[in-house]
Amino acid sequence: MEEKRSLVAVLRCDDYSEERVYGTMKKGIDLIGGMGMFARPSDHVLVKPNFLHSSDESRAVTTHPSVIRGMLRILQEEGYGDVMFGDSPAMGSCRGAANALGLTDGTYGARIADMSETVTYDFPEGNTARQFQFTREVTEADSIINLCKMKTHALERITGAVKNVYGFVCGQHKAAGHVRYPNDVVFAKMLTDIHRAVGPKLSIMDGITAMEGNGPSSGDPFDMKVMLFSADPVALDTVFCWLVDLDPALVPTNVQGEIAGIGRCTESMIDVVTLSDDGQEEHLTRGELFSRYGNAEFDVVRKGNVKSVLSLWSRIMNRVGRPVIDKSKCLKCGVCVEHCPVEGGAIHFENGKDRPPVYDYSRCIRCYCCQELCPAKAIRKR
């Protein structure tokens, strides 16, 4: 019997007007089977956006509030009566991040999840990780809907549906995870274990205004004007790669995701569906998809990094690239120093806070937590 391909719906969405986003989301979900395929109305549902940290929507750091509202509205209209939404940010609270986006308790009948209480979750079947420190809400949800953001990422090249589940880990335990899983491949394997343990049933990507360049928090907004929908997080991220002309095989979360069996990144196993201008369902090849919705101007690292013995050795040593500080932008706030997960720190102030901190690269594990959390976009991977 022929193996079933993973279905990914891609739809144009020109802006964040609430009606347009809601309408696009309704069509996208219908194209992949309808809401009933992913959760029952009696389920306790957690909608999980990307709240990396508190940020207004114009910076494209977080899932846009129109996307979150669109999802909550659909759930309410379809009779889902027990819905909460939230993420565990690396810095600050879930409520603070939601409020910064103008979201409050009661939005389409849903409540903001607290996401600050840790529950130890044993997962003996894990290939790489056998225990997680999840937020309580993740362990209690019957169904999780993954509202990820289309962004670049210093460690994994991109962050999308697979990476977004790291927000299931309670904020204060995230840094320790980077020490325990200290390179892009091992970290990706750990993410696939999270999917195997408590994977979302539906992933929706906000790619209307994506983030290019120095992501996931210090990059620049880039209008891709698309939304992606799939039950398969790996296929969804693979289609993101196709849209920005990035080889999906260079993204560890794709490769490890397919190996772990949480989804497909092989081209022949992905079926892309869209709607024509007159509303007819159309299936697209990779080339047709790119010519209709893609943009190769999107700034993402495209060069391979395992092509030479030297680069392979560097990769083994986890020394491909390093974080650097642009001294002219640094506020000397100390967020990077405070959040470095390495015991004793790999970045320090020397002689007080009058000068930017300095790295000790011999200790640095290249997790890029400092780059992710710097409020001044002063840290970049070089």
Ligand code: SF4
């Ligand atoms: S977090 Fe950024 S702005 Fe703050 S001290 Fe570090 S480099 Fe400077």
Ligand code: SF4
């Ligand atoms: S200095 Fe930055 S990249 Fe290096 S280990 Fe610390 S947080 Fe991670």
